[in-house]
Amino acid sequence: MNQRVIKSLVLILLVGMFSFFAYSLIGKAKHTDVGDKAYNFELPNYNGGKTKLTDYKGQIVILNYFATWCAPCKDEAPELEAFQKDYGDKYKLLMVNKGETKDNVKNATNNNKAGMNYLFDYNADNAKIYNVTGQPETFVIDKKGIIKVHYNGPITEGQLYNWVKQYDN
Structure with a gap:
């Protein structure tokens, strides 16, 4: 027994x-992080259309997750706007708002005076796939679609330029 x-x-x-x-x-x-192929997403954009990561195939892409209420995000905003102004033609900076309305972003950015590429991850589904745990968080994706950098916290224009330059070969 x-x-x-x-x-x-x-x-x-x-x-x-x-x-x-x-x-x-x-x-x-599905989760993706440094060394992985970047997850291809399609998100609503500021202008009312949709943006896919594959729209930028063969280019270096920067994803920056932010929220309008986030103090460090507000601190880094002028740095990202300067990067967009100085290097936006060569390197694609996509500002991904996590969970807020388009009106919140419009109000917080003075109707996007800086001409940033804002995308909206309303349910934070895309953020979950990218393992975004807070904001701001920045990803650098190389020309082959591989995530090379995942950085938590605010960044400077110089820091971002040094990252993208490193993978621009």
């Missing part, structure tokens, strides 16, 4: 472990 109980417990333990591992594999969402 003891062997029967032990065998039953071992069987239950094995089934439980298998179920746990199967659930963890199935339950894993």
Whole structure:
């Protein structure tokens, strides 16, 4: 009888472990980070259309996740605007707002006077795939579509330029 109980417990333990591992594999969402191919997204943009990451195939792309209420995001905004002005023709800077309305962004940016490329991740689904845990967070994607940099916190124009220049080969 003891062997029967032990065998039953071992069987239950094995089934439980298998179920746990199967659930963890199935339950894993798509995630991407440094060294991975960047997830191709399609998000609404500031002008009312849609923007896909593949629209910039073969180019260096910078994704910057931000929120209008985020103090560090406000601090880095002039640096990103300067980068856009100085290098925006060569390097594509996409400002991804996480979970806010277009009206919030319009108000916070004085109707986009700087001419930034704003995208809207209303449900933060794209942010989850990119493992965005806060804001601001910046990603640099090389010409082959590989994520080379994932940086948490505010950045400067010079810092961003040094990153993109490093992968512009």
